[in-house]
Amino acid sequence: MRYAPAILVGRLTRFAARLRKPGGGSAVPGLVVNRIAPKYLKRTLSGFPQGLVVVSGSSGKSTTTKMLVAILRAHGVDVFTNPSTANISQGLTSALLEQADWQGRVPGDVAVLEMDEGHGALVMQGVDARVVCLTNVMVDQIDRFHDSEMVASMLARIAARAGESIVVNADDAYLERLAARVQPGVAVHRFGVTDAVLAASPRGLGYTETSDVRLSSGTDVLVETVDGASAVLDDAGASVSIGLPARGVHYAVDAAAAYATAKAVLGDRFSSSTAADALSAIPAVFGRGERTTVRGHDVEFVLVQNPASYQLNVDSIAPGTEQIMFAIGSDVRDPSYFWPTDAGSLGRVSIVSGSKSAEAALMLAYDGVEIDRVEPDLGTAVDAFLAMPAPASGVKTIVFTADAMRRTRAHLGLAGAE
């Protein structure tokens, strides 16, 4: 009964928010409930019978969370999870409200939460997690996270909430140092890639600092081989074949992270074949390499979130792709940290757009890319790009940051613009 009044107010707020913006989700109900019942979030998160699992890190946390949830559900576990856009405090509370009964109780055996590395340390104060999975440390928006040290220290605070175990990427030197300082009694599980997989990624895996040595086969979960959209994991010496939601070593690493975390959560109940089936059945991840049909054209959407994903995604665009649009939005305050990347393989870009279009064009030009047009207004640019006749080679490809993606989808009336 304690939270019934707050839940009622939250529900009414959500109702009001939906009247104002039909179909849209909103963080406002969460904000309201956090204000009038400040302990609701902590108590609810700490109250799941089989505990709380948190996934955080600079990159790959959405994919890893989705994969982990899929594996757990395939094992018959009732999972509460948050949509990836709701990974900060008010969004989390809003997500809980979606599932809560009138007293605020949320059904589920276990909660699996994707946690923003910046807000997570704050959200997790006073919250007890069972297992914390950390994906990697990369420099993200530079004006938000000044350097890798800061990201690592925020992740350390999240990891400190784990009561049972942490699961870390052994190829990330920052996370390995963090794992060395875990409290007594907390187990450390690891995932990583083999030397051969690392060697096949000429630009590395994008971590700020890669560990000097790889894990050896036997105790942990290793990415043994990656071939297009399929991979083989080495689970304590046994080979497990899986399908990936898209091409790319980073998806295989995310899968290894989810696999290792599911093992930590399920213990004896874990089945490698159930996990492999669940991983292989995951649909393509939203936004990254997503192929769709818009105004009669095949269009590929490519989302870039940080320099590492930018480089991986640019490298994966087929050479000779004739029509490419680039859109860098206001979510990138200062694009400087993208400059070490190289988009020279694209050769030519049809339109550069977004509020940072001039800076993006400047960067592409120094990579040796020819630019046909710079159009800061995203709607105008999208219309012009789609109005171009179908390309002779490759599909129309739009590379965008998260903010530009939302605006593009909203402009085209596509789902997921929120």
Add this chain to the structure above:
Amino acid sequence: MTLTIVSLLPRLQNTNGDAENARVLATRARWAGLDATVVEAETAAQLPPRVDAIVLGSGSDSSLDESRELLLTMHDEFRRWGTEGVPILSIGTGWELLSWGIELASGRSIEGLGILPGRSVPRANRVTGDVVVKSPRFGMLVGFENHARDYVGAEASPLGRIRAGHGNGRDSGQEGAVMGDVHGTHLHGPVLAKNPVFADRLLETMAARAGLEYVVGERAQTVDAYASAARAAQLAAAGVSES
């Protein structure tokens, strides 16, 4: 005759893409029809025999000691480059390491190489954001700053006066430090791409030392139009006019 631009310690000192300014210089030289190459040097042994310009970017505080040790092995070279007029662009902690020294918030001091006057001192809060600097040599410079220390002792020879942002701080109203052709600045990232006049002054110096002539290439004019648009957006946001 190939112009050789050295990118120093790119492994440790490229946090914000500052080291890419070496590529900007080489690319603009090629657009002007000159041969140019970028050599990455992590140690003194990797330095090429001929050096036409040096770019030393910014790193994180945790790499200050390691970078300093490496730079100390090139101390004589730095003194010689400074005397001979080899253009040097140092940014953020790279600049701080070339100064008299760095005072850390912990109270510890790190001795610099003493190539540029002044020292960095802790400030209460980190500053991040757009900067606009009016420089007597390079005109209106735009950039992005991200630093947790102020800089004192460069009052007699700054890069320019602050029109927006913090710069050297301590109420100096100034940004950067310059000694001959050695430049230190807080302006992160591709400062030479966004400020082509700055890049071209350095290239003119490099060319003159090598007995070459630098004339801005045709391609550079196209690309500089993107820089102009980026500058205009940043100047408008800062409420500063270009002149």
